[in-house]
Amino acid sequence: MKIVHVSDLHFGEELVHGKVEKAVKQINQLEPDLVVLTGDITCWRTHSEMRNAYEALSNLQPEVIAVPENHDARNIGYEYFELYFGKTKKYIKTDSCIIVAADSTQPDLDEGYLGLEQREWGSGKSQR
Secondary structure: OOEEEEEOOOEOEOOOHHHHHHHHHHHHHHOOOEEEEEOOOEOOOOHHHHHHHHHHHOOOOOEEEEEOOHHHHOOOHHHHHHHHHOOOOEEEEOOOOEEEEOOOOOOOOOOOOOOHHHHHHHHOOOOO
């Protein structure tokens, strides 16, 4: 399984869409099975940042898993995240691997934490 990992795009800062479009094109040329976006997709977790990120990344051809980080989840940013990128906990099992994407964000804090519920969920003890 070929996986591409992308992190810390920070839409909302002085990000030039041409750079993201170029990256999407390069990722598609690699023909991965999966793209994993790990957090800080936005800078200020606004609706427009999340929508812009989603639109810029919508041309990715493989399946995409996105997990929020602190920049994405503050205030009501987690609602925008789920609107565009889906649930914040994901579990994918293939013939060759298991991918557990767990959300460690805490409301309005920079620090992350994986509590017992998520650790059990990620281990397969409590699949939902």
